[in-house]
Amino acid sequence: MSAWIAWHRPGADCLEILREDAAGGVEFTMSPWGGAEGLEPLSVRGVIEKRELENRAMLESGAPLESGGTTRGEHLELICRAQEAIKRGDFVKVVLSRTLECKTGPIDLEHIVQRHAALHPDSFSWAVRHPAVGTWFGSTPEILLEGEREHYKTVSLAGTRLAHSEDPPWTQKDLLEQQIVTDGLLESLSECRSEVRLVGAAQTVRYGDLEHLSSVLEFDAACGADQLMDVLHPTPAVGGHPRAGALAFIRSEEKHNRGYYTGLVGLREAERVSMFVNLRCASWADGVTTAYSGGGITAESDPESEWAETQLKALSVLKAVGPCR
Numbered sequence: 001m002s003a004w005i006a007w008h009r010p011g012a013d014c015l016e017i018l019r020e021d022a023a024g025g026v027e028f029t030m031s032p033w034g035g036a037e038g039l040e041p042l043s044v045r046g047v048i049e050k051r052e053l054e055n056r057a058m059l060e061s062g063a064p065l066e067s068g069g070t071t072r073g074e075h076l077e078l079i080c081r082a083q084e085a086i087k088r089g090d091f092v093k094v095v096l097s098r099t100l101e102c103k104t105g106p107i108d109l110e111h112i113v114q115r116h117a118a119l120h121p122d123s124f125s126w127a128v129r130h131p132a133v134g135t136w137f138g139s140t141p142e143i144l145l146e147g148e149r150e151h152y153k154t155v156s157l158a159g160t161r162l163a164h165s166e167d168p169p170w171t172q173k174d175l176l177e178q179q180i181v182t183d184g185l186l187e188s189l190s191e192c193r194s195e196v197r198l199v200g201a202a203q204t205v206r207y208g209d210l211e212h213l214s215s216v217l218e219f220d221a222a223c224g225a226d227q228l229m230d231v232l233h234p235t236p237a238v239g240g241h242p243r244a245g246a247l248a249f250i251r252s253e254e255k256h257n258r259g260y261y262t263g264l265v266g267l268r269e270a271e272r273v274s275m276f277v278n279l280r281c282a283s284w285a286d287g288v289t290t291a292y293s294g295g296g297i298t299a300e301s302d303p304e305s306e307w308a309e310t311q312l313k314a315l316s317v318l319k320a321v322g323p324c325r
Helices: 072-088 109-119 172-191 225-232 243-253 303-318
Strands: 004-008 014-020 026-031 042-052 066-069 093-103 124-130 134-140 143-148 151-162 195-199 203-207 210-220 264-269 272-277 281-285 288-297
Touching: 004 109, 014 109, 026 124, 042 124, 066 288, 072 093, 072 243, 072 288, 072 303, 093 243, 093 303, 109 124, 109 134, 124 264, 143 225, 151 172, 151 225, 151 303, 172 195, 172 210, 172 225, 210 303, 225 272, 281 303, 288 303
Parallel strands: none
Antiparallel strands: 004 014, 004 124, 014 042, 026 042, 026 264, 066 093, 093 288, 124 134, 134 281, 143 151, 143 272, 151 210, 195 210, 203 210, 264 272, 281 288
């Protein structure tokens, strides 16, 4: 398997392809979810070749037909078990994930990144084919850590709904979920004695056909980026809160391997780091694409709505792959 890595930075006007070079000034890095089995972090250093973005109108897209993965019944049952644990006081929020498998045949990674860049211009879209990890791709709107010592920012992202032509009020469930994530990030930053300079008000941000609540947290920290990432991740947006109880439930109850989903993906350039939580991603092997998606479960969650939300999120990834071949 030959290596191939490319990405589109949020708001950029080009695609970047990494040519491996140990002396290069850019390092692409991807690490798995903490409980993933048999997977190691990937770090590849190189130089960048820039390519123009393709015309959005010329990009074919359309979600393939699903052929397997987590069933509706399995996911609804898992949500109910989680809500029973919430009632017991084990945690107040847990993020539960699922898989959706589609037969897609061979895929064109460059076109997938191009499509994701067109569909989600303000997200970090990427694809990697490498002997160490196989084939993965995705497009994530969630910044974990961006900046350089000592000035950084992170993002609190939670709450999901279909995009609207108008801007109706968010539900109390979504507002609570987003506040839990913000509070969890502030708690984590306090462990590093970070000085938080700004906690932005929650804003509605768009991701294709979906909308989320997002708050930017800007802060100063004397410790390095690696230590900050260790403290921040997994955030309540992909694990839960309190962290220990939520992660214990995920390890015990989720039956699939998350792999690189909800791990980290991003870039290092000199002293600057741009690292994202690996949301909305998929893996490919032997003609089958497996999309990963999840949602935050609280006492107020409606299981059927949560299932529908994970379906929309999974399809948002697969939309860039195109119809079944």
